[in-house]
Amino acid sequence: MSDEDHVVSAKVKAILVRKGVDLRGSGFGVTNGVVTFTGILSSSHAAAAADGLESVLQEAVLARWLERAIKRLPGVRDVVFNLVRVRKDGVRFRPR
Numbered sequence: 116m117s118d119e120d121h122v123v124s125a126k127v128k129a130i131l132v133r134k135g136v137d138l139r140g141s142g143f144g145v146t147n148g149v150v151t152f153t154g155i156l157s158s159s160h161a162a163a164a165a166d167g168l169e170s171v172l173q174e175a176v177l178a179r180w181l182e183r184a185i186k187r188l189p190g191v192r193d194v195v196f197n198l199v200r201v202r203k204d205g206v207r208f209r210p211r
Contacts, residue, residue, distance in 0.1 A: 120145040123190045130184050135159045136177065141198075148192035150185055152178070155199050168210065175201045175208035 116124075124145045131138065141154030156174050178201055182194045201208050 116145065117147075119148065119190045123148065123150065123188060126188050127185055130181070134177070134180070134184075136181070148190050149195060150191060150193070151195045151197065152181070153197045156181070156201075171200045171210045174198070175210065178203075178208045 124143075127143060127145065127150055131143075135158050137157045137159045141152060141156050143150060143152045145151075156177050157170070158173065158177055178196055178198065182196070185191055185194050196203055196208075200211055202211050203209075
């Protein structure tokens, strides 16, 4: 991982902490300026009772917000999501 990727990774971690993203079920990596998320995204601020379709929709909203915030960072070329419950369809995030 290059020095620039380390800087991008640190800035992404800061965004995730500010947004309250729970990374227990997911992870991310940075390679050549491309940020890749895998697993299941969830927010620690989300209602604990949310399940089923509601939690999937919250995950889609969170993914869209993260994509916008991370793409604004210097050194980021792209953001890729390989999520279990949500897929990107063009510019929209949809449940699988």
